[in-house]
Amino acid sequence: xxxxxxxxxxxxxxxxxxxxxxxxxxxxxxxxxxxxxxxxxxxxxxxxxxxxxxxxxxxxxxxxxxxxxxxxxxxxxxxxxxxxxxxxxxxxxxxxxxxxxxxxxxxxxxxxxxxxxxxxxxxxxxxxxxxxxxxxxxxxxxxxxxxxxxxxxxxxxxxxxxxxxxxxxxxxxxxxxxxxxxxxxxxxxxxxxxxxxxxxxxxxxxxxxxxxxxxxxxxxxxxxxxxxxxxxxxxxxxxxxxxxxxxxxxxxxxxxxxxxxxxxxxxxxxxxxxxxxxxxxxxxxxxxxxxxxxxxxxxxxxxxxxxxxxxxxxxxxxxxxxxxxxxxxxxxxxxxxxxxxxxxxxxxxxxxxxxxxxxxxxxxxxxxxxxxxxxxxxxxxxxxxxxxxxxxxxxxxxxxxxxxxxxxxxxxxxxxxxxxxxxxxxxxxxxxxxxxxxxxxxxxxxxxxxxxxxxxxxxxxxxxxxxxxxxxxxxxxxxxxxxxx
Amino acid sequence: xxxxxxxxxxxxxxxxxxxxxxxxxxxxxxxxxxxxxxxxxxxxxxxxxxxxxxxxxxxxxxxxxxxxxxxxxxxxxxxxxxxxxxxxxxxxxxxxxxxxxxxxxxxxxxxxxxxxxxx
Numbered sequence: 001x002x003x004x005x006x007x008x009x010x011x012x013x014x015x016x017x018x019x020x021x022x023x024x025x026x027x028x029x030x031x032x033x034x035x036x037x038x039x040x041x042x043x044x045x046x047x048x049x050x051x052x053x054x055x056x057x058x059x060x061x062x063x064x065x066x067x068x069x070x071x072x073x074x075x076x077x078x079x080x081x082x083x084x085x086x087x088x089x090x091x092x093x094x095x096x097x098x099x100x101x102x103x104x105x106x107x108x109x110x111x112x113x114x115x116x117x118x119x120x121x122x123x124x125x126x127x128x129x130x131x132x133x134x135x136x137x138x139x140x141x142x143x144x145x146x147x148x149x150x151x152x153x154x155x156x157x158x159x160x161x162x163x164x165x166x167x168x169x170x171x172x173x174x175x176x177x178x179x180x181x182x183x184x185x186x187x188x189x190x191x192x193x194x195x196x197x198x199x200x201x202x203x204x205x206x207x208x209x210x211x212x213x214x215x216x217x218x219x220x221x222x223x224x225x226x227x228x229x230x231x232x233x234x235x236x237x238x239x240x241x242x243x244x245x246x247x248x249x250x251x252x253x254x255x256x257x258x259x260x261x262x263x264x265x266x267x268x269x270x271x272x273x274x275x276x277x278x279x280x281x282x283x284x285x286x287x288x289x290x291x292x293x294x295x296x297x298x299x300x301x302x303x304x305x306x307x308x309x310x311x312x313x314x315x316x317x318x319x320x321x322x323x324x325x326x327x328x329x330x331x332x333x334x335x336x337x338x339x340x341x342x343x344x345x346x347x348x349x350x351x352x353x354x355x356x357x358x359x360x361x362x363x364x365x366x367x368x369x370x371x372x373x374x375x376x377x378x379x380x381x382x383x384x385x386x387x388x389x390x391x392x393x394x395x396x397x398x399x400x401x402x403x404x405x406x407x408x409x410x411x412x413x414x415x416x417x418x419x420x421x422x423x424x425x426x427x428x429x430x431x432x433x434x435x436x437x438x439x440x441x442x443x444x445x446x447x448x449x450x451x452x453x454x455x456x457x458x459x460x461x462x463x464x465x466x467x468x469x470x471x472x473x474x475x476x477x478x479x480x481x482x483x484x485x
Numbered sequence: 486x487x488x489x490x491x492x493x494x495x496x497x498x499x500x501x502x503x504x505x506x507x508x509x510x511x512x513x514x515x516x517x518x519x520x521x522x523x524x525x526x527x528x529x530x531x532x533x534x535x536x537x538x539x540x541x542x543x544x545x546x547x548x549x550x551x552x553x554x555x556x557x558x559x560x561x562x563x564x565x566x567x568x569x570x571x572x573x574x575x576x577x578x579x580x581x582x583x584x585x586x587x588x589x590x591x592x593x594x595x596x597x598x599x600x601x602x603x604x
Contacts, residue, residue, distance in 0.1 A: 057588040061522060069527040077577060283602050310602055311591030315584040320568055321561030324583075325501035332601040354526050394569065394576060416573035419580065 005209035016233040021088020023456035024240035025190035026476040032201035034484030044084035046207035052181030056311040059180035074361030076416040087191030094288035095167040098466035117442030126477035134168035134188040143174040145285015154384030162292030176307035178287035214253035221452035236451035243425035257439040263427040264347040265463040271338040273390040274381035300342040301373035339373035342465035378405035429458035444479040496560035515589035534578040542567040
């Protein structure tokens, strides 16, 4: 499936796609089906399923941007996790699938005028195709493991809404290894689904092919240039390099829009540990198999289970020295659940000396929602039978007992007191009807440029409050259908 | 870095509750390797974390540095003070140290067996 880029660059293509993640691979799949010739260029390496190990560091080093050390700076330093390998973040995510919530789409329609650009019925028809092709279904009970079953117990005890997570997997062995690459190929990441499908239909796929700029002839994009190669595109260049890399590439290529790199939004996440009297064994079961979305609309957060590998889970345990070692020794009784929040805050992305310079600070409203989410998570833990909760928040006790969940809502206001990560990134080349309001038009074409398209979550005018892969794929699907037409 | 790392990680994660110490699990050698394999900013941050653990953390418990001069219990107290410091940057460096140590320690087969990890 993989071609050396120097060899691939000897011919022209209808479309050159920059990025091989959810957006790029979906665009390639649709364009090739429509008979267009396509090259997909991925900056990161091609890592095959058989190469996925069960240790975090070798995987992070090879498959995450900056080995997982990419960080947003602001009132706190927050790691920003992104895949950087063939298949992009779909290789290292937990296969979670959510359609764009209708209430979010309505704000896009009513406040940003994008109802005609992204009609819900056309998104729905794309989702239906994708769901069928990627075997999307709720996590079956036999793949839950104890950690997801406890979330179901807690949800039922509190009488709140939630459900087994819908995931793009086929014959999942419940090995809890999504985050370092699915070792059985069960997860239908782009690496094993749409990239091979596009390649079978004639797409040329190149790894280790970093694009440095888009080449223009006048206002028209005619190809791309990277380290040691140039590739020509007859009908267009499709940028699908993520909400961090896409605006940087466009800026480097001379695209000028005040909106490029601005309006950066995301979903900050904060994990908490619950300790139970009986063994939990969070390392068995679907990595993320249960979602509790009760406060998605009114609190802008949802709760997810997550099976962190020991190398990551241990660092979330409190203490140092013998105290920490004792916590590690009983980690078989621990479960990790996380608050994923739809933040109000907007940041920015620019070029820095060591890569992207990401600025992002949670605002006061976000901290209120985060604390509320953490309290709710603790209440779920206790309702599921946890004997203690370890918040991992500076300024709060190391351990909270049943009846003490309220303390989380009264926790500190300073984001630097919390250990968060930022994932699901949006908005840095947002779509708008007019060039004065955004960087990309309703036809996915960069305002003021011909044949230059952006099809990833950079174009989303807001964050969405749910895992975005499915929404990204549907948007890229619509964009590619228009390009193909 | 090796000598400094050995002292810090032994205090950070001593042998306890049937688990090997970080030193026994080969963490100091891993940290050497990590510094050369990781992106430069990550390597620098790790070195800063080790420096602060060795030379600043004792001051937080009103002892003279370096950490190696302290008795084992005081070493733990000093690192605990760094992890719970009012200065966010010290807390984040302590967390980075814990996270980096765990990259190797959590993958150690003896550790995994001791916590009942199997897939």
